[in-house]
Amino acid sequence: MRATRETPATNRTARTRGWARAACVLAVAAAVAATAAPAQAAAPTWGPTAQVDLGTDGVRADSQSMTLGISANGRYALFGSSATNLLAGAAAPAYGLYVRDLRTGRTELVSRAEDGTPLANASEQAGISGDGRYIAFSGEANGVFNVYVRDRLKGRTQILTDGTASGTGDHGSYQPVISADGRHVAFMSARDDAVAGAAVTSETRNVYVVDRVTGAARLVSVGADGQPANGPSENPTISADGRTVGYSSKATNLLPAAPGGDAGVLRQRYTTLYATDLHRGTTVVAGLDPDGTPGSADKVLRLSPDGRYAAYALAAAPLPGGKSRTELFVSDLRTGRVKSIRTSANPDAICWGSSGAAITADDRWIYFSGGCSDTIIRAGQARFNLYRQDLRSGRTELVSTAVDGTQEDGASLDPFVPENGRTVLFASTSGNLVPGGPGTYDWHVYTRSLTHG
Template sequence: MRRTDGGTGRRWQVCGGGVLAAALLLAGAALPAQAAPTRGDIVQVDLGLNGAQPDNWSEALGVSANGRYGLFTSLAANLVPGDTNRLYDIFVRDLHTGRTERVSVADDGSQLDGSTSAAAISGDGRYVAFGSDAPGVVPGQRADGDRKVFVRDRGTGRTELITTGTRNADSPAISGNGRYVTYTADRHDIYVTDRWKGTTRLVTAGTDGSRADGDSADPVISEDGSVIGFRSKATNLLPRDQDRAPAAQPREAHTALAKEVVAPAPVAPAPAGSKPPPPRRTSRSTRTTRAPGASTAPASTPRACCETRSRTRP
């Protein structure tokens, strides 16, 4: 993905299966609203009602694995009917039909009284995970001002609260089938929730089971949900022998791989969504060693980490 600023606004298109961010003025004509893009075509995704240009800023967030659905956030008020909250919302554009749908909505379909800007889409485009500080997204949600992560099922038209037991959650990523959702929460730890089993587990745990001693961020998840990647400043996520390196060697961040056989831990009791950024079985763990010649960066340098989880049957 490449971003290109265009003055005060930004528009994004789909080009040959990839995502581009382009300036406000486009080179060439877009396809008709009802035409599916073909290889080499460029189409604008954040179009307003009746094909109108959006009246405010938009940013690309992703494309479904099948290439049909474009995911983006926007302040525009003319993309769908009834958008009057004047806040960032999350939208999905069907590139085959030209239909735009607002997916950051409450369980009853009403618009949110809070901002949403971080989101991720499942492989087939059915599920969208998003973070929001809005109250009343689902029945019984506490109005505590915390940011929470939700999943919108576009097939059933229902919205589900994911982060029950964590606080100030954001930056969601979702597996291809929508079963697993990973996100940051609490003091910038990484968690993963199994929606099918209703369980949540801390990903950023040290080799001794303790919580990470530094911040972690930007989680990503594999198609089948078995691997979670993230960056971290924590110093206790890897075995101690991987943290020893001759001082004379170059300072390089390294990637760690953790393999675990675990059953998810029970979900803690739920507490009850901040404004958008500016644009068991008993477990046994084995950890890989650092590649030959690689050295460890100082504790203040973020590291790229990856956890491999065993696949479990539904």
């Protein structure tokens, strides 16, 4: 899981954090020869799957790639890759961030410094604006990681956090996400001067948001009494309008204390998921158990575009044999209601799910990775397929299938969907999603669209 922070000294952590989380899923998924068909599966309504991490000339990536986002109109796909063959006639960085125009087939390197040169080290996290024009990312220059915004239309890069490698410890900024209009960028920073006048402690990880129009920076992960958060906060996500920021935290002072002094959150060694309404200045727990109490959560959550719903994974009883397991949930941040996201209607089925889920703009569908078994399963036989579920009816459809409609032979994760929800971008290790698919079971990026329904 995305449990380690990124640091300038160990940028491999930025990439391998995703690889390690993915490798854990792959190790579990690869042990399965076949699984039971998902409950309530509908007839296929999907067109063919297409590979996205391709060079401009159509050559397939020669190394691993992971999904990072898709524009609201579904035209531009953002992904990170360690491939060396995605740029025609130019040397690729060790790890770069790319945008592919799904209409024209053009692949563009976007992790560039202010002078336009490729950054040698780019962070795994990045975000894309609704129109695909702006890319928010973190990259290393002069020994420190900063947050940048690349304007693809003008070919310019703006630096948002101008940290320097001075003193001791980590002074970097990471994990940027961007609102649909490109105005607001939220990120995690270990700096103690990211917001003027904010009383934060050096080496503390906090979540901030910057308004690119006014230049104002705001500390998001702040205690209910205005004091600094007493634990690290990270992994921000942002609503399309930039009003709501979600994040994970081990702080215990983000909510007002209940009578008797209990703030109503888990102990500091656990992670709790929060959502802050920047207009109202209110913070709520987003990662709720079905009983309405804060759950022990995976560190990644996703907000719906309107900021009303949060999708997240909570720790659950292990699979048979002691394998770790998380279950997927969606909470309504207005009402506090919690819905379990499962591929089986059988309450006794053993189910699992990944936290990287995507909710469509109309709050109708959720795309997610996971699975269920209606029988006792042996250890190591959990498969992570990609599904979409109708949040109103509960109807569940399998999305990631082989070319001939049979079971994929790997695992699929981290979906992103455009505004209409009819296309999904995802990462997979499967070798049979496209004709003549990759010969090795590395992570690659794919897209699939509805033909009807």
